[in-house]
Amino acid sequence: MTDTPPELSIVLPARNEAPALEKLLPVLRGQFPQAQIIVVNDGSTDDTSALCARHGVQEVRHRYSIGNGGAVKSGARAARGELIVFMDADGQHDPADIPRLLARLGEGYDMVVGARDGSSQASVGRSLANRLYNRVANYMTGQQIADLTSGFRAVRADKFREFLFLLPNGFSYPTSITMAFFRAGYGVAYEPIVAARRTGRSHIRPLHDGARFLLIIFRVATLYSPLKIFAPVSGLSFLAGLVNYLYTYASNGRFTNASAVLFTTAVVVFLMGLVSEQITTLLYATAARERRDDQGA
Known part of the structure; x- marks a missing residue:
C-alpha cells in the first residue's frame, strides 16, 4: 500500500478497455486507497460501467465517443484533487511508477511525464515518429523533451485546467499540453518508465491516423512559437x-x-x-x- 496524499486524483480515459481495467482497477485501489479514481467511459460498449461499480471507482460517462483528449478533459473537470495523474486504461502504464512521478512534482515541477524508452514503442514506425516529434519540440522550445506524446503524466490540477480550451479531443492532447506548459513557463520534468504491451487492440489506425499525426508537428509550432x-x-x-x-x-x-x-x-x-x-x-x-x-x- 502506498501512502497516498488525499489530494490525488487518478484519471483513466477508457473506450472498450474492460479486460485491462479488470486487472488495473483493483491494483490502483489497493495501492492508492485514499485517491479519487476516475474512469472516463468514452462511449464504451463493453462492461466498463459494471467494472467501475464493482471496484468502487467513479465513472464519468460519455454517451458516445468524443476521443481520448475529450475524455482527459472530462476527467480533469471531475477531479477534486490538487494533483492529477493521467494514465492509459489499456494496461501499458504501471501503477508502481506513480509515486516516482509524484515525488518529482514534490521537487517543485508542475508536470512530470513518464518518458518511455525505445523498447516501449509499439512499432518501429511509431518509435521513429516519436523521435521526430521530440526533435521538433526540442528545436521549438530549446528544452530537452524526452517523450512528447506520452499519456502517462502527473500534473498540478490548477495549472492543467488553464489550458483545457487548447486541448484537442483526439490523441494529440499530450503534445498540446506539453507545449502549453513550456510556453507558460511552467516546470516540466521527465521520469523514465517502461511501458508494457497494451491489452487488446489499439484504437490508433496507422493508415487512417497517419495524416493526423503529421499535424502534431504543426500543433507543436502553433502552440509555442510559429x-x-x-x-x-x-x-x-x-x-x-x-x-x-x-x-x-x-x-x-x-x-x-x-x-x-x-x-x-x-x-x-x-x-x-x-x-x-x-x-x-x-x-x-x-x-x-x-x-x-x-x-x-
Whole structure:
C-alpha cells in the first residue's frame, strides 16, 4: 500500500478497455486507497460501467465517443484533487511508477511525464515518429523533451485546467499540453518508465491516423512559437528567389515570373508567421487573464 496524499486524483480515459481495467482497477485501489479514481467511459460498449461499480471507482460517462483528449478533459473537470495523474486504461502504464512521478512534482515541477524508452514503442514506425516529434519540440522550445506524446503524466490540477480550451479531443492532447506548459513557463520534468504491451487492440489506425499525426508537428509550432517554423520557410523561399533572379539576370538579363512568385511567397509566409505568433500570444494572454480572475474570485 502506498501512502497516498488525499489530494490525488487518478484519471483513466477508457473506450472498450474492460479486460485491462479488470486487472488495473483493483491494483490502483489497493495501492492508492485514499485517491479519487476516475474512469472516463468514452462511449464504451463493453462492461466498463459494471467494472467501475464493482471496484468502487467513479465513472464519468460519455454517451458516445468524443476521443481520448475529450475524455482527459472530462476527467480533469471531475477531479477534486490538487494533483492529477493521467494514465492509459489499456494496461501499458504501471501503477508502481506513480509515486516516482509524484515525488518529482514534490521537487517543485508542475508536470512530470513518464518518458518511455525505445523498447516501449509499439512499432518501429511509431518509435521513429516519436523521435521526430521530440526533435521538433526540442528545436521549438530549446528544452530537452524526452517523450512528447506520452499519456502517462502527473500534473498540478490548477495549472492543467488553464489550458483545457487548447486541448484537442483526439490523441494529440499530450503534445498540446506539453507545449502549453513550456510556453507558460511552467516546470516540466521527465521520469523514465517502461511501458508494457497494451491489452487488446489499439484504437490508433496507422493508415487512417497517419495524416493526423503529421499535424502534431504543426500543433507543436502553433502552440509555442510559429515564427520558428514560418521564418525558415520564408527565408528559404527568398533565397531560392534570389538565386533564380541572379541566374536569369546573368543569363537572360531579365527578372522572371518564377523569381516574383518565390519572393512573394517569402513575404506571405513570413506575414502568416507574424499573424500566427500574435494569435498564439493572445491565446496564452487569455489563459493568464482567466487564471488571475479565478485567483481573485
